[in-house]
Amino acid sequence: MKKTILLFSFLVCFAILPIFSFAKEESGASVSATIDLQKVSNEYFSKNDYDGFYDSVKAFLKKNKKSASGYYYLALARMSQIAYWQKSKDWEGVYDKADNYKKDITENLKIAQKYIKNDPVLFCDIKFLQWQSARLDASEDLLELFQDFLASLKELAPSTENLDKIKKRGDELSSLEDKSMARRIYEIYVEKITGSSLSKDEVKAKGQEFLEAGNVYLAKALFENYLSQLKGDEDLQAKETVLIADKFIHTGFKEGVDPVYAEALYVQAADKNKTVFDSDSLYRRAYNLERLKEFKSAYDLYKDLIARFSDTALLNEINFRLGVLSAYALKDIDTASAYFLKISEDAAKGPHTLSALYQLGLLNQWKEEKERAKGFYQALLEAAQAVGVDMTKNELVLMAQERLKEIEDAKDIKHGLKIFLDGVLKTDKEPNLSFVVDLTAHPAKAFSNEAVKLIVTTSNPQTGCMMPSYSYEWSGEVGSMSNIPNSPELTTSYAEPGVKVTHVAVIGAQGLDGVGFEITQIESK
Amino acid sequence: MKKLIHLIIIFISLGLCLIGASKPSIKKVYVKTLKNGHYQLMVNNRPFIIKGICYSPIGIGKGYDYDFWSDPCQPWKKDGALMKKMGINTVRFYQPGENFESVKTVVRDLYKLYGVRTMMGHWLEFWNYPAPFYDDPEFRKKVKEKVIIMVNALKDEEGILAWVLGNENNFSFSGKINPWSSDRIDKLGDARQCMLARAESYYTLVNEVSQEIHKIDPNHPVVMGNGELICLDVANQKAPDVDIIGCVIYRGKTFGNIFKSLKATFDKPLIFIEFGSDAYNAYEKNEDEDSQAEFLESQWAEIYKNLAAGLSALSKNNPDGVGNCLGGTMFEWNDEWWKHQESNGNGWSIQDTESNWSNGAYYFDIKAERNMNMNEEWFGLIKLLEEKDKSVCTKTNAATCLEGIDKRVPRKAYYVIREFWKRPHEIKKNSGKKK
Numbered sequence: 001m002k003k004t005i006l007l008f009s010f011l012v013c014f015a016i017l018p019i020f021s022f023a024k025e026e027s028g029a030s031v032s033a034t035i036d037l038q039k040v041s042n043e044y045f046s047k048n049d050y051d052g053f054y055d056s057v058k059a060f061l062k063k064n065k066k067s068a069s070g071y072y073y074l075a076l077a078r079m080s081q082i083a084y085w086q087k088s089k090d091w092e093g094v095y096d097k098a099d100n101y102k103k104d105i106t107e108n109l110k111i112a113q114k115y116i117k118n119d120p121v122l123f124c125d126i127k128f129l130q131w132q133s134a135r136l137d138a139s140e141d142l143l144e145l146f147q148d149f150l151a152s153l154k155e156l157a158p159s160t161e162n163l164d165k166i167k168k169r170g171d172e173l174s175s176l177e178d179k180s181m182a183r184r185i186y187e188i189y190v191e192k193i194t195g196s197s198l199s200k201d202e203v204k205a206k207g208q209e210f211l212e213a214g215n216v217y218l219a220k221a222l223f224e225n226y227l228s229q230l231k232g233d234e235d236l237q238a239k240e241t242v243l244i245a246d247k248f249i250h251t252g253f254k255e256g257v258d259p260v261y262a263e264a265l266y267v268q269a270a271d272k273n274k275t276v277f278d279s280d281s282l283y284r285r286a287y288n289l290e291r292l293k294e295f296k297s298a299y300d301l302y303k304d305l306i307a308r309f310s311d312t313a314l315l316n317e318i319n320f321r322l323g324v325l326s327a328y329a330l331k332d333i334d335t336a337s338a339y340f341l342k343i344s345e346d347a348a349k350g351p352h353t354l355s356a357l358y359q360l361g362l363l364n365q366w367k368e369e370k371e372r373a374k375g376f377y378q379a380l381l382e383a384a385q386a387v388g389v390d391m392t393k394n395e396l397v398l399m400a401q402e403r404l405k406e407i408e409d410a411k412d413i414k415h416g417l418k419i420f421l422d423g424v425l426k427t428d429k430e431p432n433l434s435f436v437v438d439l440t441a442h443p444a445k446a447f448s449n450e451a452v453k454l455i456v457t458t459s460n461p462q463t464g465c466m467m468p469s470y471s472y473e474w475s476g477e478v479g480s481m482s483n484i485p486n487s488p489e490l491t492t493s494y495a496e497p498g499v500k501v502t503h504v505a506v507i508g509a510q511g512l513d514g515v516g517f518e519i520t521q522i523e524s525k
Numbered sequence: 526m527k528k529l530i531h532l533i534i535i536f537i538s539l540g541l542c543l544i545g546a547s548k549p550s551i552k553k554v555y556v557k558t559l560k561n562g563h564y565q566l567m568v569n570n571r572p573f574i575i576k577g578i579c580y581s582p583i584g585i586g587k588g589y590d591y592d593f594w595s596d597p598c599q600p601w602k603k604d605g606a607l608m609k610k611m612g613i614n615t616v617r618f619y620q621p622g623e624n625f626e627s628v629k630t631v632v633r634d635l636y637k638l639y640g641v642r643t644m645m646g647h648w649l650e651f652w653n654y655p656a657p658f659y660d661d662p663e664f665r666k667k668v669k670e671k672v673i674i675m676v677n678a679l680k681d682e683e684g685i686l687a688w689v690l691g692n693e694n695n696f697s698f699s700g701k702i703n704p705w706s707s708d709r710i711d712k713l714g715d716a717r718q719c720m721l722a723r724a725e726s727y728y729t730l731v732n733e734v735s736q737e738i739h740k741i742d743p744n745h746p747v748v749m750g751n752g753e754l755i756c757l758d759v760a761n762q763k764a765p766d767v768d769i770i771g772c773v774i775y776r777g778k779t780f781g782n783i784f785k786s787l788k789a790t791f792d793k794p795l796i797f798i799e800f801g802s803d804a805y806n807a808y809e810k811n812e813d814e815d816s817q818a819e820f821l822e823s824q825w826a827e828i829y830k831n832l833a834a835g836l837s838a839l840s841k842n843n844p845d846g847v848g849n850c851l852g853g854t855m856f857e858w859n860d861e862w863w864k865h866q867e868s869n870g871n872g873w874s875i876q877d878t879e880s881n882w883s884n885g886a887y888y889f890d891i892k893a894e895r896n897m898n899m900n901e902e903w904f905g906l907i908k909l910l911e912e913k914d915k916s917v918c919t920k921t922n923a924a925t926c927l928e929g930i931d932k933r934v935p936r937k938a939y940y941v942i943r944e945f946w947k948r949p950h951e952i953k954k955n956s957g958k959k960k
Contacts, residue, residue: 089814095940138952457895460883461701464693464752464773465901467882468701488895509704510716 037073050081069122071112075105075129082136098136105133121165124152128169150184158192166192171215183217190221200229211247216257238276241269249284250291252445252521259288279309283318290321290519291444295329316343316352320499321519323359328424328503328517333363344379349387351498354380354396359501361403362413366421370407377404394496395477416473420503423515435459439504439516447525449493452479456488456504458514470513473505477520494522553744554686556768556794556851563833563848564794566746568642568686572836575686575796575852576946577615577644578608578906581861584931585909586874588863594622594631597925598917601631603933604858605639607907611939612946615686617644617798617854625678636684644748644798644854645679646689647672649731651703657694660707660726665733672734673741680742687745688738689798690731693752693773698723724756728763735766750798754786761791769851771798775899777886778823784831784847797853800824804936805903807880807893812903814937816889821855821938825945826952828853839949855942859933860905877902906939 037057044053054077061070078101085093112126127149134142153169156162166189174182194203207222223244230237245265250256266285269276277285286301302318302325312318323339326332336359343356361376377400384397391397403413412418423433438457446452456472474484477500479492494500500520506513554573557565566573582593582600593600608616616635621628635641650668651657658664672690679685696702698720710722735747746768751757753774760767770793774780780797787795802820806813829839831850840846865877880897890898915929 089937091935091937091940094937095944455895461699462753462755463696463699463702464775465882465899466693466696466702508701510700 037069041073041076044077045080048084050077050084053077066115068112068114068116068119068126071108071115072122072126072129075108075112075133076125078102078105078108079129079132102133102136105129109133120152120155120157121162124149124156124165127152146181146184150188153185153188154191156192158196163189163192163196167218170218174215174217179217186218186221189218190225193222194225200226203229208247211257220258220261234272235276238269238272241265241272242276242281245269246281246284249288250444251284252287252291253443255443256288256291259292262288263292263294279305279312279314282309283312283314290325293438295325299325299330316346316350316356317499317521319343320352320355323356324499324501324517324519327359327363328501331425333367333425337363344376349383351496353383353387354389354394355498355501357383358396358400361400362417362421365403365407365413366418366425374404374407377401377407389496395479395494399477414475416505417475417503419473419507419512420475420505420515420517423505423512424517433515434461434508434510434513435506437504437506437514437516439502439518441502441518441520444519445521445523446494447523448495448497449480451491451493452520454490454492454502454504454518454520456506456516458488458506468508471507473507474502475505476501476503476517478502494520497522497524554746556746559833559835559848561834561848564851565833565836566794566851572833573614573852574832574836575615575644575854576613577617577852577854578613579799579854579857580604580616580618581857582859583861583863585862585876585911588870588873589867592622592624592627594627595624596930597922598928598930599634599922599926600917600930601635602638603914603917603930604907605635605641607933607935607939608635608641608858609639611906611935611943613641615642615644615852615854616858617646617689619646619692620648621645621675621679625675628679629682632679632682632684636682641684642686643682643684644687644689644796645675645685646692646750646798647675649691649694649734651691651694651697656703656705657697658705658707659723659730660705660710665730668730669734669737673737676738676742680745685745687748687769688742689748689750689771690734690767691750692799693750694727695724695756696752698727698756720756721759724759725763728756728760731760732764732766735764735768739766748796748798754783754790757787757791767793769794769796771796773797773799775800775884775886777802777884777888778820780824780827784849788847788849792849794851795849796851797824797828799856800853801856801904802887803900803903804905804908804938805878805900806890807878807898807900808890810878813889816887817936818938818941820887822941822945823952824853825942826950829949837949839951855906857904857906859907860902860909862902862909864901906936906942907933908936910934 037060040056041053044050044056054074057070057073057077061067061074064070082094082098082101085091085098109126109130112122116123116126127145131142131145131149134145153166156166166185170182170185170189173185193206198206203222204226207219207226210216210222211219227237227241227244230240242265245262248256248258248262248265250259256262263285266288282301282305286298286305289298289301299322302322306312306315306318306322319339319342323336323343326339327336340356340360340363343352344360346353357376357380361373361380364370364376365373380400381391381397384391384394389397406413413421436459440455440457442453442455458470461468470488471486472488474490477494478484478490479494479500481490481492484490498521500522501517502520503515503517505515554566554568557567559565566575580601582604583589583591584600632643632645635643649657650664650671653664659668672688676688697705700706700716700719700723706719706723707726710719710726713719713722731749735749738747747766748769748771749760749764749767750771750773751760753772757770760770770787770791772783772787772795774783774797776783780800784795787793801824802817804812804814804817806816826839828850829837830843831846831848832840832852833848834841834846840848860876862876863873865879865881866872878900880893880899881901882899883891883896884899885891885896887898909931910933912932913929914932917930918926
């Protein structure tokens, strides 16, 4: 009896085994095949053997005739071959051989879609490949196919694995410079992530993580999502908005991640609560605007800062910036002089005192008020001695001495400096400047003796591929560079701390074409 | 009597044959104005779209003084074959070489062997040293004489399509580029008045030269080269005898409103005698074939949309089409490694990546330092390799063509434009086709 039962059991097992196998082929084939084929594809693709992989998949499909993933991988092999031709700039491949491959991709994806069952991940991959294939010919239904792909992504469950997959697709498009399309995918990623179990602080942390990884778009999206979750507590929202804006500003030492975006966030915060800014954050915002060359807005904020926080430790520095912006950006000598005077009258003498006295001397000398100018230059020399600077090397001291000599010898201010001042300050007869000059220091804040590169950029007149020849007259604080080149670039360094003001005048065949200035801050190490 | 008639017929036939054999028949090239006001270039009485390229095959290590016209390796033959494959039907030369016999050989070879016609240019002594004194009667006389010598020498070549006078000479009117003037002009004082006076002086000269050309060569139109549309309102008054306006345009992917603007300013047919994109990304500091191809394809789509309505489905289906464009010559066939610092011979063997000029319309690399993003040595649809192609050394030139020529490698744009010409199509915004 036992034997009979055993034999029966054995026969039953044998009988149902094919049924199980068949069931696996029908329902689970695509899953198991995906894993295997992916592994095999990696091996072939690493050797750029796309045809070899294609043949292997063909062999696999002989035994797995209804494998959706098999057909998907056939299409992928063809697409990868075309991508490889593109990458290796094999244009004959792309433009002479690829047409048949494209047809093959279309056909295989159609079959894959016919056989697919309950596999949303593979479905996404198919949709992605369909869209990629359409991109090759910029076909009519491109947008529709991209929408289909996005819809397939939306169907994915918010598991960690799927989130990674979505992000990977976004990164892929971002690296291909399809930024706007990458953003659509990142939007889905953000939707999924917020639909997951992450707390708002975790969302913020994730934003920080992406910011550090250089994925600015995703970082912004997550930060904004975090801020939106603070709705209801306007003060906290304003405070956090300022803190997030701070992450994107131009600090001077480093170019900002997105200074314009930072300012937009500051505006949002100010709309909610103006008092959310303390003196430090007001300074950061004003400085960010200064770096954006939004001089009037920067000026207004610096002014607001000292009005609200008159005891700020940065008072002299801010007054100096206000003075420089008044003179060279807003062309208001009287207001500039008032700021410089405030600094010079401060009992505590420092680098800003010398800078302010030099500017006072210079503005007066340019106005032909030579006795007043002389007084400021002499005051500078006295103050320099008092604070103990090296009278033989300090740039401001040397420049003041040079200006004093000009006054004593009844000479004009030296040529390069004079044409800059004329270009900026002359109001009686508007100078006929033909273009805007931008002078920018890289970095704008540096430590003593570190290299600073000053670069002139101009808006050019229409001259096609023929660039006019220009002379570049540099003046002001040019640092350690002794032989100033006639060039739109100047690399220098500054030994002593302080806020340095450098000027440039750009001269073309018809005379002065434009002027620019830059404020560089040097700090002690 | 019958014999006499036969003899007469034989003599007449022989005479006709001899006339035919002594000179190839020159078929007239002219611009036809259609009923709808559109313009069409006619060659052998058939419409002709200029699918052209600026051609200056200066190889690696060679400079402005290299006379490619008499190069025994005959680079134009290699290039002509590649041009034919791509679909190019016209080349533009900026100026002929000094030996007109060599020039004729090149023009003839390109046309007879590859069907490529020639738009022959003349600088109008713009690069004369010390300056092109266009306001000076003696200088004007010299310019006219030189152009007439060129036209007389080449007008009977079958391959000639048109004459191009000047390039971007009008950029000198502002006094910022290659400045020139005269006492008469300087006395005007005001900068704008001086500019207009220079424009009047120059365009009057171009008109006089055009009139002279028409007298001796009624078979080929005269194109006036101009940078952008600058001062064409003056040309409208002073240069009515030019047949076509040849614009040098670098406006990025699009030509903007140029078709309509030209129609309103100076209603003449338009050829883009220079346009395109460089293939170097000055911001990322690497070769960028994708951007070059993308920009050129977009530019050609605009050209096709503004051809005469019957010439292309794109122009036919474009309700905003102006129909005044005859085609264009892209800048340029091959990279020229000598251009960055042209007077420094040491640099001719190095492909410089330092930019010479800035243009914000080429947005892909405008963030380069000082916005200097246009790389003059990287405009070729063909890149040159230092490796030599000796297939040009044949039995007939073996003694003189020893090294061969630089190997040519077509860039992506070569294929993209080839495909565009086969199937002209609209370029969709954000097609995502870039890479």
